[in-house]
Amino acid sequence: MSERYVAAVDQGTASSRCLIFDERSRIVSVSQIEHSHIYPRPGYVEHDPEEIWRNVQKVLAQAVESLDGGVRDVVGLGITNQRETTVLWDRATGAPVHNAITWQDMRTDHLVRELGGSEGTDRFRDRCGLPLATYFSGPKIVWLLDHIDGLRERAEAGEVLFGTMDSWLIWKFTGRHLTDVTNAGRTMLMNLETLDWDDVLLDAMGVPRAMLPEIRPSMEVYGEAGGDLAGLPVAAALGDQHAALFGQTCFDTGDTKCTYGTGSFLLMNTGAEPVRSANGLLTTVGYKVGDEPATYALEGSIAVTGALVQWFRDKLGLIGSASEIETLARTVDDNGGCYFVPAFSGLFAPHWRSDARGVIAGLTGYISKGHLARAVLEATCWQTREVVDAMNSDAGTTLTLLKADGGMTANNLLMQSLADVLGVPVARPLVAETPSLGAAHAAGLAVGFWTDVEELRAQWHKAAEWIPSMDEAVRERGYRKWRKAVARTMEWVDDDD
């Protein structure tokens, strides 16, 4: 008998990828196709669901091609996806009624403010764990129902179906209309306690239940694929950040991962009960294994991390590539007293100040471009520290290890500074593709390829670890200065701006 594998499809914002993993969680095959972004108007960002479906089929076919027995060697498929991106399609024909409205799309800006009314952005937070914001799917559905003639009636009659990317792909693969609990949790329509669609939320937004998929656990066999993939069990679905949490084997309460990219996403496992945040963090479902109770998580996102390095490269031109920031930063020993708060579009968790704008504080004649480079890197570290502190305080936990992934983990100085600023070790896993690994792990569990999460935990290996080496007094002084710099960003935006 030939070797057996698990496949993961990562339907991301920029591309669709397929990765194949062996029994020891090693990547044996990767393929990727980028899709087009459609910008009908400023602030609108759409994807073509049919193009994405074609690409997903292509990357799967390409990835399994290298296996001896092709798709027959694959025991299960897991899906991980860009979250919140919204597709509506015709139940009878399977044809989308509109392009997918992506999470980045801001067309629901007015709508979410209307929905908040006098109660503001936290109107639905108790039920769904989320503040009213343009990212989430619910208001995107409402926009489509409001703007396409006759759509609301057809949705009420169950003729038009809604899905996030996981649902769309599962529908295409198996013909079933399902979603997983982590994706459903990003619609603002799911009740965090019952893990079912919430009638109060549906009524408040005016979304007909008939168009919504059935909410299922993150891992179970949803059905079998057809066509060239006939017989392949589709066995897991998780939103990308949730899959990354699972792939980083954050199975215990307090386990935390952060994905460092353009922006960064920190998720902490908070166990079997949802934790309500007093600091404006999001409460979300981490994952749900079959019939077991769901595991919840707190999520804190940092809008500007890698984006600040890109800004430093593209707008200031002090470096030629993102990696060179480390070289420049190492020309000096410290930040020279300089702090950079990249509140480019306000301050997010845990401050939530839309009137804030970025500052570079502590400038003296001594400050060189090397110090600025340090301050740019440290901005990511201090922002992480603020979110970690908020999580520790909300969840009553104490972070002991941060599992980091994403492109910025290649920056050694950043990772060391992060460990210094957090005062806990920071580890990078051997498999950097944590969302795909998480989806593969979930699918492998569902089909019995792996027995339990302990087996998966044993397969997580450190590729590198950074140990804090900063003196406590230096760290606290740095944090004090950072907070003073943050205070200086506020009340910058005036009414007439």
Add this chain to the structure above:
Amino acid sequence: MAPGGGWGHLALPTRIQSIERAAAVLRLLSGRNRRLGVVQIAGEMGLPKATVHGILQTLAAVGFVEQDDESGKYQLGAALLHMGSSYLDGNELRARALNWSDALAARSGESVRIGTLHEGRVLVVHHVFRPDDSRQALEVGALQPAHATAMGKVLLAAYRYVAAELTDEDLAGYTSGTITDRAALEAELRVVEERGWADDVEELVVGEASLAAPIEDRRGVTVGAIGISGPVERMMHNGGPRTDLVSFVRETARAVSRDLGAIPW
């Protein structure tokens, strides 16, 4: 101007002596870490000191050479290094090689390092832990002796003038297996260059072996070395390095090299 022949004197391959001399100076200084004084260069070229000084001042003015403040010696300038393909930022190299080196550690089961030459030694610019969850410390920034490691041999084979400059002190013995003899090292480097990979069998640490292959940029210039290291009982088979491990290392080096050919992001 005679018809038909008016441009003749321009088409002739006339050569400008001062440019030839400047090129010769640059050639003498070639290599990132080679530093020479005016007297040395003048001696090598058989030219008056004043002439060489003038050339160096001109080259310094355009950034092609730099003068060390302390010693007064000259080395190639940053402008030239950036123009040439032999210069690659170590941090850039790490970022580009990250996924490939992780995969190498997963496949081989051993720790992975990427190194570049730094003042005759190997500077570790990237380190992936051995995937066995044992306690390991990150060695990025550490310096290893070039003659006693597989990575060092790969780099010395590509930069012979660095090997030629190693002092007796540099060629220290770490075990009974370390190559401390110049002629033997030269012979070893010829083998490494020919077969495209290097090994070190208990030459730095007793009981440990390492394997390495060159990372090349799109012009075929060696910009670093990638290698694995581990205990001899896992690394060796029948008296030689395990052929599957050699293949893994060479495939990874080629994959990283291919990626370096891509346009920087």
